[in-house]
Every structure is written in structure tokens, then in C-alpha cells.
Amino acid sequence: MGSKQLQYQVASMRDTLFKQGYLDEQFVQLEELQDDDNPNFVEDIVKSFFQDSVRSFNNIEKAMESHPFDFEKLDKYMHQFKGSSSSIGAAKIKEESTMFREYCRQGSAEGCLRTFQQLKKEHAILRKKLETYFQLARQAGPTETACRSK
């Protein structure tokens, strides 16, 4: 009973993440890759992403300490971050990183700074949401697969 409720909760939470634009179709791709060989594949990947993004953020912040900005360098860092964020389907983060790169292209330090703050915010939000989500999903158990099939 409880598990069913939990499952429902997980499913609706997932829905919300999609509906609110935090996640996109790529996340479904990850879910589909998950199988018996890697039962926690999605979670592992997401964890890896957030761990790795710390490094990216450090790089970017460091680069933004020097003035004037080395936009090329910033763009490169953000490019990589965009790649990984898009790979896990972190839609909002990807949007922010796309914007950041656009500001890099324009040479707008202010835009970069502002966007980066926004990005970090989105990043934190998603991290929290996903952490909760995975926690719930683990509790709900294997039925999580059923949700996925949707």
C-alpha cells in the first residue's frame, strides 16, 4: 500500500520535473538505459553530473575572477558543462549555459555573471529536486520501472 503511494508520488514528482521544464527527453533516454546490469544507472549518472559540475563551476568562477574576462575560455568551460548537462536532460541548466555562451560570444561580462548566477541557482534547485526524487524512487522500489515506461 505504502509502496504504491510512494510509487505514485515518485511518478507525479517526475512528471512535475518534466512539466516545469527541469528535465527533458534526454532524461528519459537515461532511464531507458537503466537495466538489471545497472539498476541505479540514472542516479549514478546524475550524481556524477553534479559532482563533476563542481569542477566546472570552479573553473568558470576562477576564470571570471580575472578581468577582463577571457570569454573564449569561459565559453570553452561552459561548452563542456553544457554538454554534460544536456546529456542528463537537465533542461533548465542547459538553457542557462546556452545563454551564458551567448553572452560570451557577445563579450558581455555582465550577462555572463548574471547568467552564471542563475545557472548555479537552477543547478542547485535541480540537484535538490533530483535528490529527493531518487530518494523517493529508491523507497518506492523496483516499480519505478513502471513509471518509466510512461
Add this chain to the structure above:
Amino acid sequence: MDTSVGGVMCGSNSSVSMKTSDGVSDQFPAGLRVLVVDDDPTCLKILEKMLRNCLYEVITCTRAVVALSMLRERKLLFDLVISDVHMPDMDGFKLLEHIGLEMDLPVIMMSVDDKKEVVMKGVTHGACDYLIKPVRIEAIKNIWQHVVRKRRNELRELEQSGSVEDNDRNRKTCDDLDYSSSANEGSWKNSKKRKEEEDEAEDRDDSSTLKKPRVVWSVELHQQFVAAVNQLGIEKAVPKKILELMNVPGLTRENVASHLQKYRLYLRRLSNVSQHQGGHTPFLCSQEANFGSMSSFDGLDLHALAVSSQLPPNSFATLQAGGLTRSAVNTGMGTPPMDQRNTFNLEASKVRFGASQPQNDNDKQVNLYHGLSTVIEPKQLPQLQQPVQSSSSMGLQVNGGATGFMSLPASLGAHTMAHNGTAHGNQMVQVAQNRSRGQFLNELSGGHPSGIPLSLGQQMFSNELTGRVSGRNMPISNGRAAIYTLGSQASPVLDFQMNHNLELPAAGFPQGITAGVSSIQQTRMFQDRETLEVKGTRGFPTNYGIFNEQPQNKMQDWEIRNVNSNFEASSPVLASGRKSALNGNASISSSTIVSLGEENQVGTSESSVQLGNRPPLDSAFRVKCETFGDFNCDNTFIGKPFDQDDLMSAILKQFKSLSKTMSSVLMFPVMDDSMQFLFHPERSVKAHAPSGTRAA
């Protein structure tokens, strides 16, 4: 279908490609070994998982430098590389370049960057695909196609390893291919099946040729034509004026126009071939051409000998004897009712013994006969025949032939001399030179027991002719000229060469074509050549003996070096021919030829080196170069496995078609055609027919 997964798994490159090309095994993409390079661990993990879910074998790498070294160490362990574009240690495009240069593996680039310029950069750097991140499993599922495509392309490249010319030729002569292939199949019935097709082809040719009555450009007619052109000046000569000057009833402006066109082309070729010579009436007449060719033929031998400064008459005789025997063989062959044989000998026997040759298209042959008859001296016939009769004893043949040659030369020699005396002399020489190549080849084939020369010769033609350097011809021509005067002996040989030339187009071409088409691999080539050889054998079985005899009888007299020189001379040509067949490298051949003229020894070394590239061919070749005895062995060895009859039949067919065209055209046209062959080998028999038609 029948693919074993194991084959794929073990990853031998061929296994995957081959199977996929005919039928993809159910498990095919499984086991495809993919190296993924991405500095982003998250992406890498996702991609790895995707690939594994597609049953690919995956190795991941976060550093491009490491990936590259890994690839260098074990490049055979991977079928495909997927690389990110932006990596801190090495740009993905750089990696792509390295991979493309060093291991030629299919590389898929990926990036979150979907800008057109970046994608284009990937394409221009040789990426076989460009995936936009995030990569979706749908894209990953299909990446195996790049492996298949790459391998198929490689296969195709191998097949088309021949030069562009070869390819062209292949395309043009794909029909002819059938003949040769049928010959390979070795069953007369198969060839019969083909025969129908061929007949169709013939019909086609005929229809085109029969629409208008052909004008036979006889020697006289051509001389008239040349006279008219010379009178007008080649620049100002227009068909109408030429026609007026010639004043030949029945001749139309179109006839003259087409002939003029050919003539001009011919002049251009000649001028290309031998620029040093100012003359430009090379076409002169068929007779002259023949002489030239003959002389050139002899010239080759003589030249080689001359180079070595050892030209004992005996040796000369022996050399020619090879040619003679050949002819003798032909005659002998010609008499039998067998179609194949007749075809094969067609020109030789018919030309000379036109009367004697019965079954095969008599009318046509007769024409040929007419054309040639002018050249041939009555004496020759008996002499030639003698060898034939004594075919059993090679040594006798050789001797007889030699003597015959010697005796005949007088008449021919006179002709040539006269020509030389005239302003045309140079041109004649040129003609001879041009011919000489063909003759070279022919000669080689004739002289050499193995038919290889034939095929090679043809290829040589094609390659050389187009891209030939004048320089090459020059030495030969010079030598030839000297030779010319030297020996009336050459003249008797003339007939032979004529025959040879004619034969070549017919017999050799198909083979050459095959080679080109099939040229997938050396082995293929080899087979083709073998067929050729078979032909040669067939045609000139006696040659074996002759050759054997020669070394024994005359070789002793000469220095071995001389022998070698001759062979060498031939060998470079052959080599070039082979080369061309395989690679289409005309340049190589040129150098060798030049060397021929100048230094035989050098030539040998070069030739051998060239051969070195193609091992299979090599061996046979080298053997020839090195020693006679081996050479013989080689020939026999090669020759035996093949069914001569089949080959003959194939040749026969071609000959028939050839003869049809040729027959209607008189001597001159024949020469012309053959010349064209020499120059444009890529023109197959088919192409040949129309040209003859145009003369009309």
C-alpha cells in the same frame, strides 16, 4: 546470415565488412569495438552505457592524447572511434586528423555544438558522422553503418585501384569483360552463352557501321589524302579542299572529314610522342607504318643489343626468330578449322596467307589480306610456313625463321630505306616508334613464351599512350632508326609485327580490361594475367620451345647480358603494364623505358623494383628478367593450369568483332586502328569498331 558472431567479435576487419556486404548477420553490430573519447565523465558514462546496450564493445577514454596512443598501439582492436570535439588536452579535430592519417578508422565526432561551421569542420576533417549532444541511443544504434561503409569503400577503392584511365576503360569495355570472364570460367559453353551477347554487340557495331558504306582507305587513297593535306598545309586543309584535290569518285566530304580528324589526332599524338622530330607526315601509309612497326620491333631487340654493343647477326636472327616462330605458330594454327585458333591467328595467318584461311569471315580477312599483301613479299610466305611445318622442332623453326628473315629483309629493307630517304623518313621512324610499343608488347609476347606480354602490353599501351612522355619514345626511336638502316632483317619481321599488333587489340584488350575492372586485388590481376598468358601460350606454344632453344643455340654466342637486356627491355614494359593495371601508374613505366633505351642493366633493376611492389606478379616477372630458363619454367607453369581452348574462344570472339571492323577497312585503316589502340588502349574493341566506321 552465415556470419558467425565470432568473426565479428574477433574483429578481423574483413570479417565484419564482408559479411555485412552480402547479408548482415543478426548479431552483426554486436561486438563492434568502439573507442569513446570525451573529457566529460558524465557524457562518457552515458555514451558507454548506450553503446553497451547496443551490444558494442566499448572502451572509454577521457583524454585524447591517451586515446591516440592507445589507438597507435592497438589500432586493430577498434572498429570505430567516437570523439568529442572540445577536449582540453587535444582538439577533437586534431585527434580526428591523426586517426584518419594513421589508422584510417571511421571516426564520429560529437559535440553539443551544433553550429554549421563546426559540423562542417568535422566533415572536412574526415569525420564519418557528427552527433549533436546529447547523443541519443537511436543514433548510437546505427553507428555500425559507418564501419560497414568504410570497409565497403575500402573494398571499392581496392577494386578501383587502377588509374582513372583504367576505370574509364573498364566502363567502356565492361561488355568485353564478359568475354574474358567467360574465358576464366573455362567452359566453352559459358562462352557460348556469352556469344549471344557478343553477337548482339556485334550487331550493334554492325548496324552502326553498315548504315553507311565504308570507305576503304587503301594505301593509295591515304597517300592521296596525305598528299592533298600536305599540299594544302595541315593547318589549312579542310575536308572540302582535300576532297577536291583528291578527286576520288565516291568519296564524300564526310569521309574525308572523318579521316582528316583521325589524321590530325594521329599527328598530334605523334608530335607528343616525338617532339624532336620535325616531320609530321607520319601517317604516310599503312605500309610504311608497318615497316616502321616492324623496324621498331626489330629495333627493340637490336637496340637492346646495340646498347650492349654486341650485335652479332646470329643473335639478331635469334631474336627475330622468336617473332618468326611466333608467326609460324600462328600460321600453323590458322589452318585448322577451329574457330578459336583462326581467330587467334586471324591476322597473322589471314594477312599473310589470306588465301589459306578458310572458315573465318573470309571476306573480311580477304580485305585484310589485301591491305597487308602489299607489304608482304611472296618469299616470306614459304619461309614462314616452313617454321610452322617444323613446329615440332623448335630449334629448326628458329633457324628457319631466322634465315627467312634474313632473306626477306632485302625487300623490306629497301622499302624502309626509301622511306627514310624521303622527307617522311622521320615520321616513319616515329610511326615505328609508336608501333614499337605495341610491338614491344607484341614482341615480348611473341618472343616470350608466356602470354603475359600481351596483356601487359595492352595495359602498357593504355597507360603509356595517354600519359606518355615523349622522351621515352625518343631513345627508342633513335635506336630504332639506326636499327632500321642496320638491318633489312627487320623488314621480314614486319609482317609479324603487323600480326602482333592486330592480335593485341583483339586478344589483349579484353584481358587488359578485365584486369582493370577486376583489379580489386593483386590476386585478381594475377588471374587476369594468367588468362593472358594462357592466350599467349595457346597462340604460341612453340615459343616456349623457341625460347628455350634460343638461349641454347644463340645465347651462347651472345653474352648473357644481351639476353637480359632484351628481356629487361620487355620487362619494364611489362612492369609498367602491370603497374598500370594495378595502380594506373604510367609514370613508372616511362622511366623504365627510358632506362631501357639507355641502359639495359639499369632498366632491369628498376623493373625489378617496381615489381617488388606487387609480389605475385613480381615473381613471374623477375624470373623473366633474370634468366631464360626460369622464364620458360614460369611460363609453362602459368600456362598449363588454364584451359587454352576457353581462352581461345574468348579471344576468338573478340577477334571476330575486330576482324569484322578491320576487314572492311583496308590496310591503312587497320593500321590506323591498331595505332589508335596503341595510343588509346582504353578504347576497347568496341570503340575500335566505330573508329573504323568513321573512316568510311
